[in-house]
Amino acid sequence: MTTHTVLIVDDEPDIRDLLEITLSRMGINTLTAPDVGTARTLLQEHSPQLCLTDMNLPDGNGIELVQWIQQHAPATPVAVITAYGNMETAIESLKAGAFDFVSKPVELPRLRELVSSALKLSEPALAPDTTDDEPGLLLGNSQEIKRLRNQVRKLARSQAPVFISGESGSGKELVARMIHLQGPRRDAPFVAVNCGAIPSELMESEFFGHKKGSFTGATDNKDGLFRSADGGTLFLDEVADLPLAMQVKLLRAIQEKAVRPVGETKEFPVDIRVLSATHKDLPALVQNGDFRQDLFYRINVIELAVPALRDRPDDVKLLANHILGRIAREYECEPATLTAEAIARLQAYNFPGNVRELENILERAFTLCDAELIGENDLHMGNAPIIADSRSSADADEARNNGGASNVPEGEMDLEGYLETIERTAIEKALEATRWNKTAAAKRLGISFRALRYRLKKLGME
Template sequence: MDTLATALIIDDEPDIVELLEITLGRMGLGTIAATSLAQAQKLLAEKEIHICLTDMNLPDGNGLDLVETIQQKYSNIPVAVISAHGTMDSAIDALKRGAFDFVSKPVDLQQLRDLVHSALKLANRIRKPENEINRQANLIGKSEPFIELLDNAEKLARSQAAVFINGESGTGKELIARYIHNQGPRAEQPFIAVNCGAIPSELMESEFFGHKKGSFTGAIADKEGFFQAANGGTLFLDEVADLPLNMQVKLLRAIQEKSIRPVGSQKELPVNVRILSASHKNLLDEVEDQNFRQDLFYRINVIQLDIPPLRERFEDIPLLAHHYLEKLATSYGVRPRELTRSAQEALQVYDFPGNIRELENILERAFAMSDGAKIEPKDLALRRNDSSASLSSGSSLSALETPEYEAGSNLEDYLESIERKVITDALEATRWNKTAAAKNLGITFRAMRYKLKKLGLE
């Protein structure tokens, strides 16, 4: 550990300050102490601080206010909140405001040491160039929803808060979970992904917590469970809403107590895992329908991260398509195939109910079915939906005063002029209400935005 690392301790109880100074000193850290919010803010401005430990209640304010200040001005400094009145609500509030972790008094010294080790790994982590990270993680895009998603994921990587990743099937929830893990202090430790809906109910306890030899028929040897395998790292629970209620109780206890008991064992084993979870179902609806425990919901959903569907990231479709076509060419050992302009446009106005997973399947089929180096719209075999319907579905082209096509003219320019006329008329009819115009034309608002941008009508 770096002997030059400095910890700022903020607490007005001398005994607590002394305990923390001794513990951190034995870990090779230098320490600076403050007894108030104002003094802490002054030290942060004057000194080089690598980690901050603050009490919740201070003489001149709340430690949570300091958390927010550090997030705004010194976001590279991990800050943990220590409280004598440690409640789940307080912990959730601290984590939501940007705290790295939360510790209750009396302080468990081993827990504190683990926290400091993780925090310093985060503070010392050298970040790779963003484009390299994104491409390695198969996270590719430039649209505003995608950039916002990555920004939020990077903020969450600096915390130890439990995160619930919400998104439709095929949006890449596991990719985002891995990204959060790889950008955080646990990056060098295991990432264990579990599909909760794919485990037989009778094997769930053994799969999650492990078992001892002879604990049941077929248990011919000791076996580690998911928690032990992920110890020190991240446990990603995909489709967590599919867990039966009896397993939800046991999972809740493991998360609360930070310990598990293997099947057939009399001893509990301490575990240190960060929980990330995901589901395509609406967990609040599941709670209201009594299919999911409310107390477990609040444990795993300290912070929710929403993944936008592909239809809201239409600008990213050409980049994603190019990436997947390159991968296909490499796997087949042939030269890459390219989308024609019309094929690319067809993809950008398709709704993609199956999201990125469906895009991959469409491109793999088109790659196999195309005859040459170019992929045409017919090769995509897209299912017809509202957004891929032609503009003529909402208006009659025969009613338009369209110029006669002259032989030898550029066909695409001619069709584009008609498209511009149809869209302009629809906008004027609705006083340039884009939503209403899109509805009248039988296309989605997203498709309307794309066409306005393409035609220079924004």
């Protein structure tokens, strides 16, 4: 079993003793230093797996030591001990590169959590490697994506809140997931939530949970998203869509590292890393009073910009082939190949919807092309989606006899479900008419065999 070493930097002997005793009970060796100068010498001589430093030291401060460690011992994470309630100093230390912070008076359970999390960074899988450019979920060979992957690796070694900015469909959630997977919380939950998709009246319950019987419909206790992510990462997508009342409660939960479920009288501690994202201009929303400035500063300790797909056209071919391979595996079909003309067309396209739009274009082309090759004309880019008429000739005759009308239900309806029912019925009739010969059924429906296979898989009819 590997024994870890932690360097404690504090000019108060009582604090050093308290930290030494706590860490020794965790089976950790300790080194101590009363000032920045001694700390630098010990860091160079012993290469400890973690440095815990006070903010105020006789010959400097903790942030100066953080900056020195970033330059001379980047493999050593450093956590800063700050004065109680001094959030500005804590945020400044995180921006300088600190792994995390803990406030005085030091709460020992919180300290033990921080130390355990930081020491995971010394594991081989999380050790820094300047030559490694494993793409993971972030595919591409362009300088823009390589720079992003490098930033993600660095941020994964910190607990600082990260605000991920970028256009819709550019892959902000993938970036958040990679930060989580490459960091010390990788074995704990990654919980992603779209803040714009939760009704405002349910937000508090969704985020913080509720106690059974606290309101009508609360038939059981519910943990909520914060407690579900305990020990891991909570990703707040489209955070700009949070109403102001919820922003206040979210800020308190992040600062206090605790939540109070609806109907409860006590708070529950949570240990999470918060990542957030939006495609909106958050500083402009702060300026207009639509987003709280104090919450903005709390979640935007470090900003990470995700490049648009149009800014890295050289990655389009690689991404397209990866997406087509995934679609083929998902629907158990033979993979399709893009022609040179199709690739050129994709690379020249502006992609307002970014990678998500590329996925949609390729999925549609995959299902509608007749051969194993996807040509330029199969892409239908910049146009409304072309939907193959999957009604059988009998259905078409019936529609014509009814003056083109169909049995559309009155009032509110589930459009997706309604269209799926029509499609399912048409396919079933075509298969029955051809005695379940899929090739003949596809011809009867006026679609390719590939398109039929895709629809059968999508509708769960295989």
